[in-house]
Amino acid sequence: MTDTQATPVRPAAPELRIVEKRVYRGPNVWSYEQAIHLVVDLGVLEEYPSSTVPGFTERLLEWVPGLSRHVCSRGRQGGFVERLHEGTWMGHITEHIALELQNEAGHDLRRGKTRQVKGKPGHYNVIFGFVDERVGLAAGELAVRMVNDLVQHDESFDFTEELDNFLRLAQRTAFGPSTAAILEEAASRDIPFIRLNTASLVQLGQGVHAQRIRATMTSRTGALAVDIAGDKSLTNTLLSSAGLPVPLADTVRTEDGAVAVAERIGYPVVVKPLDGNHGRGVGINLGDEAAVRAHFPVAAAQSRRGVMVVESFITGNDYRCLIVGGRMQAIAERVPAHVIGDGTHTINELVEITNADPRRGVGHEKVLTRITVNEQAEELVRMQGFELDSVPPEGEMVKLALTGNMSTGGISVDRTFDAHPENVEIAEEAARMIGLDVAGIDFICPDISAPVRETGGAICEVNAAPGFRMHTHPTIGEPQFIAKPVVDLLFPPGSPSRVPIVAVTGTNGKTTTSRMVAHIMKGLGRQVGMTSTDGIVIDERLVKRSDASGPKSARMVLQNPRVDFAVMEVARGGILREGLGYDRNDIAVVTNVAADHLGLRGIDTVEQLAAVKRVVVEAVPRDGFAVLNADDPNVREMRKHCAGNVVWFSLQPPGSEEREFIEVRLRRGGRAVVLEPTDRGEMIVIRHGRRSMQLAWTHLLPATFGGAARFNVANAMAATGAAYAAGAPLHDIRQGLRTFTTTYYLSPGRLNMLDVRGTTVFVDYCHNPAGMRALGDFVNNYAEQRAVQADATRVSRIGVVGAAGDRRDEDIVELGAVAADYFDVIVVREDDNRRGRPVGQAAELVARGIQQRMDEGARCRVVEIVPEEDTAVRHAMVLANAGDLVVMCVDKHARVLNELEELSQSAYAGARADEDRAGDPDLDPVELHEAAEASAEEARSDYTEAEAPAAESP
Template identity: 40%
Template sequence: MRLDHVRRLGGPNVYLSRPVAIARLDLQGLAGHETTDHPGFAGRLAAALPGLATHHCAAGRPGGLLDAMARGTYFGHVTEHVTLELSGLIGREVFFGRTVRAGGPADYDLILECPRDEPEDCAVVERLVALAMRTVEDALAGRVPDPSAELAAVAAEHEAGRLGVSTAALARAARRRGVPVRRVGGLNLLRLGYGRYRRTVWAAMTDATSAIGMEVAGDKRLAHRILADAGLPVPEGRVAASPAEALRALRDLGAPVVVKPLAGHQGEGVHIELTSPAEVVEAFASAAGEEREALVEAYVPGKDYRVLVVGGRVSAAAELTAASVTGDGSATVAALVERVNADPARGEGHDRPLTRLALGPAELAMLARQGHGPGSVPAAGERVWLRRNANLSTGGTGRDVTGDVHPDVADLCVRAAAAVGMDVCGIDLRLPAVDAPPPAERGAAAILEVNAAPGLRMHLAPHEGTPRDVAGDIVDLMYPPGTPSRVPVVSVTGTNGKTTTVRMIARMLELDGLRTGMTTTEGVHVGGRLVHLSDASGPRSAEMVLGDRTVEAAVLETARGGIVRRGLGYERADVAVVTNITRDHLGVDDTEDLEDLADIKALVAEEIRRGGHVVLNAADPVAAGLARRPAVRDRDPVLRYFSTSPGEPVLVEHLREGGVGYCVVDGWLTEAHGDRRTRILPAGEVAGSFGGAAVHVVANALAAVAAARALHVPVAVAARALRTFEPHAHNPGRGCVYRVGGNPVVVDYAHNPAAVAAMGALVERYWGAGGVAAVTLPGDRSDDLVRETARALARTFGRVVVYEDEDLRGRRSGEMTRLIAEGLREARPDVRHHPAGDLKGAVTSALDMAGPGEPVLLLYEKLQPVAELLETLGARPGDPPPGGPPPSGPGDTARASRAQAPDGQVMGSPT
């Protein structure tokens, strides 16, 4: 077998609402082979990985996979299950897998669930799949596989890349509250919420955490000064800049003392309960480090406590115990340490609730003070300390005492957090007991430290006692109950009309007073300004808009390619719009027919919030049929259909049942709700609709109104937006008319049969003749689709200039020109077609071929070169010729009706 590649779909996708990785596998010589073709294979594999016996497979019960191998199954399927089993063995708990045919006869795609916040580089998945392949191949070769050694290395990589305990808890708490969560890179940094409600949190440090407070907490000398100035108890201490000064502090303060770094953390370099000058000198050398200064404090007797303060109240408290082992009379200290470290709750650093015990220099010194070493055997029941400082980071444990905290102790901690100005902080205390008032005597109780970004492990999973939802408290601090975390999100998909519909919706929301972020194939816009130029119809662009804290609403063009290759860039839109689903991109990304396209685009309708709105084209059977999908119905959506014809059966039935729809009635864009009718504006007054002749633009306007009204945009605002939706300013490259000499040049992005047919119908209807077309088509479409598009073009245009775009998308030079010419001749043998080498030659030739005043339709791939060329030709933005379309156009009736009713008038049922 051979692994071709692995890619990750980080957002909701056609397989799961959670991330998946897709591994393309070439079975090579195993293609067509089944497990039953290789006697003994299944037994050897099950012996190596006994957990495979619990896999359900299609049977829906444990043992399903073993039964499938006994009956005979393909090796892509087996490799999928082995990958999932190996994943579980390293603590990477995922359960969904699927194997599908892909590409050539030996190619299979393994679709494998990924943890939500796993790094995007797919490195761990790739190693797991590769190891699964080798494991299967070993079993085929007659060996019992042993993947344990390599699996340990993969486990280490997985541990290094996963979220820390505190950050992972915050991500879970946010998701439980419906707050969107995105991990930033491979960091312990989370982006929560959308748009204006976006917040960030790094472990237990929020974006509202005071930078000054962080500095104070990190400087023990300054922290003690501020706490003392607030009347809070702190240990008496001195800053020593030399061993001599440390000894002087020992003399002044009296033994025992504590020596620690001025800016240390996690208990490193802290030396406790020192009594002799030699101990103090040695501790000073350890604690001073490069700073050449250390803090010498009076030792405060008592128990160690950590109190977590969140938003001015005590969230949790724990009693801390330093790292230790307890003898059994036979095991050495080293063996006892190994026994403790076997607890799966212990890991390296902060990746587990507890940290593994160590036997480093600090621990060995502590053992020596007690008369022990790694090889000594403590008596049964004897407690041997490895550390004196009670930090989880050095192997300590915590016992939850939240319910025992005395109100006076709680007040002390809250005051300390306020004194340093921290929204979330950990207060380290030494007290005789946490359930009694702090003693008033000097030195009997003290605040040892105030910790910024405190670890949450001891509260989330205490060694003893009740776990506390401290991560939930932090999320509630950022998003108090009832506070929104999302801005309104509209997602628009379909084959044609996506960009125009997105732009119309965004204009409506902007005019309604919302600063709107918008993604289209032309770029990312925020507040009406282009902020990122690219084909921005995929998930990265959606994330860019939703991560912008100035955005108050988002309208996202959501194209097929982004869905297939990376999933959605958002979770749970408020409104989903499907403009239409027609033949395009067939043969790309294993999309074979219209049903495959529908499966992909349906995701936009399926991934809405419960009770959200789905806007569907009633005149398009495939788009309208999405409403019947179980995953759409499960969201309990409000359906809003649109159609230029009020008699469309799907729309009529929907209105009969009391639903909401949008159509053209007597020339007016109309909102229908059951029997009620509300006029919006005359179809002929939709800017860019050519007086209503561009029926596809009118349909886009209806879809846009449906989405905007779902977000409570007033009718009058929607009408004003459509009336002022000037193509050159608000919809560049879509139905824009330029004047070059005496000829109108219509620039549009049409690139599939339905879109080309719509533009041909517009030109023929508006100008009364087809004129000349200068065209290019994208090279990543199938040959059949290119020819079909060319045939649609030839039905209107008898003269066509064909040129190739600079980006051939994998085609050979001249190949697209040949295919388009073949399609033109198939539909119209008398068509005059002229090849042109480039865009400039095509436009020049088309203008030369056109008669006086004849229109030229220019289809393009990239708008910027077109705009630059037209400027050099002296083109100027132009309106369609006066007089409008012939009387049969829908705008004609609209103009006659304009004086009869203002926008927004509510009428009864149409006659």
């Protein structure tokens, strides 16, 4: 820090602002866990670290004293405060404030980092963990406003009010005590969960193992049992028929009916809604007709159906017995809301003192609920001989509610180990009679430690979805860990909660590799859920057509109850945008890393791109596997970031540098999939230490076209490594590879071969230079195979090529240059979505690369621009003769294949004269160019002058 910076001069106008927000919902490039990423611009504050702003640190610690516990880079408590005094930048301070604000809201978070954005002075990446993304984002936004206000106070900013609003947001979005207890228990067992809505509906587990909870109702809670428990009259009848002690009761709809029933069963009575809950509308110890008539409207106001229950009043204490899976798990004595006189304060003041307890909040947000003084409470106080402004004698208890519900401000006392065995048996039998897996049995009796049949007492209610907080956080007594039996009920010890996840990434080949893995596992009888750039496939059925290689699609697969094996194609964009859609993958496959998508989201080099794709390797657990391409140096380096085992694969022959690299690891017991030359061709071999297991000859795999498609040989080897790591038997892997073809049904848009009126057509998704080289090598190999059977001197190679508009200009030009080495004629098209470029610009760049290579003597002789894809397809087929080879690198493969099917079925062939066409290599080059230009001119006539490409790049 310079002397100028150390001078305490307050900046004129603080400008710290958030430029970009991202929420990573799984492992990402910054963290192994979910995190929020803010890109902030410090503006003038780049010149003002904390030590240069007078009073900054003191006011900050006054507002957020918890920052004094942050260790920061010093590794000890108070380390961050030291950094503040020494001088640290405002982006770093924003990170720590955002973490501490979430800690204030009850979220235990410590993970965060701040790094400067390369090439952008004053811009910083601020990353910090979160539990609830809405709370995390709100914390980041408030932290920025706090920093600006601390630098220069804004009269419109009231920190106390802003903090209260933030905490209220956190309370609204937080799980309730019951749900939170179950999720904590699930997390301790490594059971993953997904929040399905903004309330308390949660999925535990994945795929076929998934179970759902809503508060304390579970996937195993019967709807009929819930209905019965909600009907208090029917509940009473069923329990009575089982010989269980219940109060005398009947249902009524009118006030007169209530009085009649009360007189028949005898006073005192209880009047409550038939379908009520949480003690709402319950009137107890009603001793005469007047009391019944006075309370009836109160109960009716809380009833949805207008039916009231009148039952005999049972004297005694209120006990809640929690039954899970038919077994007693906890008992709590519920004491109604009350205050204890101290001889000094009024009842109103005592209520305020009681509500000041930090354990008390609104509703179910905390372990205790604040006491509310309403008309019923005021009347109850009068019945005890006091007014709200009276000062009760010291030690005297003044009730403010008749029922012991926690939701009305009551407290709980743990009595789990005090209950008499007979009472436990009665409560368990009651839960079985109603049919609830999780039930709250309300006992009224003098003492739970004595048999209720002897002391008098009864079951007054059976509750579905009983609250847990009176048991997990009793006011008096030991907490009971009742979430354990609930999770045991859903996931018995030893039962799985996760489905195996194979994540496949790479620049090229990831879609085909994913499909191969899914095909192999389907052959084993697995119900495979797969995401890819073409959509979401569940058990070989396409359920959603879109680019589904991101985290949202991954979560859709893991939520599907049929899936017992998941294959996720993971793209660069999804990782950068949201991270992975899950916490870890059992097997990570990286096919290769090449220059593609560079210049986007701060990724400018192949090494940076490799670091992004490496996230799937970092998400492999210790007992998992990474399947890595040993032929790619960037992929080889990923082994250093894998906590699990590595399975290598390589196309290189024995004796090569790559094979020697693998051999060293095999001698240490490693695993690999390699090629071994034989007198009958190349054999794919699985190696595990000293063991060597032959799998299949490459030329017998349909997807390799007799071994010509080397990239599909590599994809098959990667899929083999993944399937072997997943435990698939060798004969099933072999069968899967032998039955996997590149037909449109198994691999749409990936090297699909068609015969269109004698012309061989391949449809592929190739869209980058590395992919074009691999595809070009296939064209050469395939053409050599055909040369043995046909006169290759009259076979033309025609390519349809296009580039995505969001690539760098140099990458698009390179794509054209590479294509020029493999095709005689190239038709350049454009994607429907030009991704920010004007019409024709990307095509012009491709054509520029082709022309440059043509000037250097490349194979290509003619290049044409036909922007619209369908028109380009038809034009390429006009140029082709029977026996020619046409390779179409397309955007919308379904549309293109449909077009080719129509061409194949139509009389289109009649329009092709018998004379030589542009595709004939024997045609004079000048005539060839003139014929092609004439054909292309007609295709271009559909575009108006306004659609002409711009001269400059965007």
